[in-house]
Amino acid sequence: MAKQAAGEPAPDFVQLLTPDGERIERATGADGVEYSVDFTDEEYRGLYRDLVVIRKLDAEATALQRQGELGIWASLLGQEAAQVGSGRALRTQDMAFPTYREHGVLYCRGIDPILPLSLFRGVDQGAWDPNEVRVNMYTIVIGAQTLHATGYAMGITKDGKVGGDDGEAVLCYFGDGATSQGDVNEAFIWASVFHSPIVFFCQNNQYAISEPIEKQTRIPLYRRADGFGFPGLRVDGNDVLATYAVTRTALDNARHGQGPTLIEAYTYRMGAHTTTDDPTRYRIASEVEAWQAKDPIARVRAFVEKQQIADAAFFDEVDEQAKREALHLRERVLAMPDPQPLTLFDNVYPHGSPEIDAQRERFAEYLDSFEGSAH
C-alpha cells in the first residue's frame, strides 16, 4: 500500500459537490453504501449561511487573540464544511463529544459562540452545560474524549434508547493526530465489542501541529475501522453535502442498533494549529494553494449561483449577518469580566472538602488584609 502524504490527491472519498460547484447526485463510499442528499433551496442557502458565519466568527476570534483578548485560539479555518456537515446531521437527542476546535459544531447546535471563547480567554474552562446543549465540554488532552463518548454511548444502549428513529446516537470528534493515541484505539475496541451507538468523526486536517499525516499512519485512516470490526469510510471533508450525507446515515445506523462507524473527513487546516504555531515552518505554500482551490465555501456559493437559488442580495445579507454576529461577539468578549478570586475554590468536589474550605478562608482573610479590599 502506497503511503499517503499531505498534499497528495485524496483517493476514493464520498463527494457530492466538486470544488467547482458541480453536484454529483450519488456517490458510493468505501463501506459500499450509496450516498446522496435531497435538500430544498432554503436548506442549501442555510448551509451556505452557516459556513460563512462560522468562518467570520472564527476570523474574529483569531483577531481577538492577536489583539491580546484571548490567550490562544484554535482556528477551524478550512474545516467549516466538515463541522457544519456533521453538526447539522445531529438530531436534537444526540450527544456530541468535541475536541477543542469544533466551534462550528457548537454553532450548529445553537450554542452561544461566547461559550468556547470564555475558555480561550481564560475566564473559565469551557463551562457550558453538556446535558442542556447536548455537546460535551471541549477536551484538551488528545483523544481522551473518545472514551467518554464511547462510555456515554454504552449508557444509551443500557437505557434502551437504540433501535428506532427516536433512538439516540453519539458523534465523537477527533483529529488525525489523535488516531495515534492509545485512548482512541481503546475507544474503537470498546465501541466495537459493546456494539455502541457511536460515530467516530475524524477530521483529518493533514497535520498534528507540525507533524504531517505520514507521521501518524501508513494507511488511510478510515481503513483502521476494518481492524476493529466496524465500517469506515472517507468523505470529502470540504464538501458540506457529502459530509452531511455520510454523517446522517452513520448516526441513523447507530441509533437503529447497527453499531459504530468511523468517518474520516478528508480536509485541511488552512491556518495554524493554534495561534501559537507558525505553519510556514512546516508546510509549503504550494500545498496551501492547492487546498485553497478546494475551499468549502466557494464551492457551495458556485453551486447555488449556478442553480440560481440565491441572488446577490442574499450573499450580501449573509455577509452582513456574519459581520453583525462577529461584532456582537467581539463586544461581549471585551465586556466579559474576570472571575472573582474566591471562585477559584468553587466546584472542586460535589460534596466539598474541609481542606478546600480552610484554604478559601485563609485566602479570603489574605485578600481582606489589603486596604480597601472588597473581593
Place this chain on the structure above:
Amino acid sequence: MMAEKLTIGKALNAGLRRALESDPKVLIMGEDVGKLGGVFRITDGLQKDFGDDRVMDTPLAESGIIGTAIGLAIRGYRPVCEIQFDGFVYPAYDQIVSQVAKMYYRSQGKVKVPMVIRIPFGGGIGAVEHHSESPEAYFAHTAGLKVVACSSPQDAYTMIQQAITSDDPIVFFEPKRRYHEKGEVDPDLTYPLHASRRVRPGTDATVLAYGPMVRTALDAATAAAEDGRELEVFDLRTLSPLDLAPIYESVRRTGRCVMVHEAPSNVGLGAEIAARITEECFYSLEAPVLRVTGYDTPYPAARLEEEFLPDLDRVLDAVDRTFRW
C-alpha cells in the same frame, strides 16, 4: 442482615452486592470481574446474580475502563471500576487525574462523575513486580479526587457503599494482603466516610497508619504495651481530604508521633502529615514526627519485600527514637 464475622474480601463483596441491589444505576466494570469474580474474587457471584449488563467484563485496557466509565457516569450511571493491581493503574493515570478529577471543576459543577476506582494495593503477598505498589500519593496529590483506604471488614463493607453513593469521584484502596483477615461487620452501623479513627487509645505516643499498616501498627502497640508503653493508634481511613483534627488532639497529648506507610517516604503522605502536625502542634512536640515507610527504591523482588516493608520492629524502633530525643 445481622452482624457477622467476615473477611475484608467478603465484606467488600457484600458491600458491592448491597450497592447493586440499592441502585440500578450502579455498575461494576473491569477485567475478569464477571465469571471469574475478579482475580481476588471480590466480585464473586455478582455477575451471576445481576447479569453482565451490570457486572461487565471489559477489554484489557485500563485507560479504556476508566475513560468509558466517565462517559457512563456523565450518562447517569455510577460505575465502580476495578483495577486488578496497583501497578496496573498507570495506563489509566491520565484519565483519572486529568479527566475524572477535573470534570466537575471545569464544568463549574454541571457535570458530575460519581465513580469509584477500586485498587488493591500494597505488598506482602510474594508477587512479581508491579503487583505490590502503593501509588496513593499520586492520587492524593490531585485535587478533585477523594482517596480512601479501608483496613477492616467493617470499613470495607461500609466505606465501599459510601464511596458508591457519593457524588465525589473516589479512589478506593484495598489492602490486598489483608483480604483474608476476619472481623465483625454490623450492616447497620453508620459513620462518616471522610473521618480518621482512633483504633487504640494510648498516652505515650501517637502512631498513624492506613490500609495494610493499621494491623502492623496495632501489633506494635500490643508489643509496646508489654514494655509498659501505651501507643495511641489511628487509622487515617481518608487520605484526601485528610482528617487530622483528632490526630492533632492526640499528638498534643502524647507529644510524639510516628507515621507508618508502605509507600516510599520521598514526597509521600507521611511528609505531608509530618509537616501539618509540625505546623499545628509545634509547641506540644517532644520530638520530630518520624516516618516508617518503604524505602525510596522501586518495589523489590518478593524475597526482599520483608526488608522493604515496615514491620512491627521498625515501628517500635521509631517509637524508641522519639523517646530518645
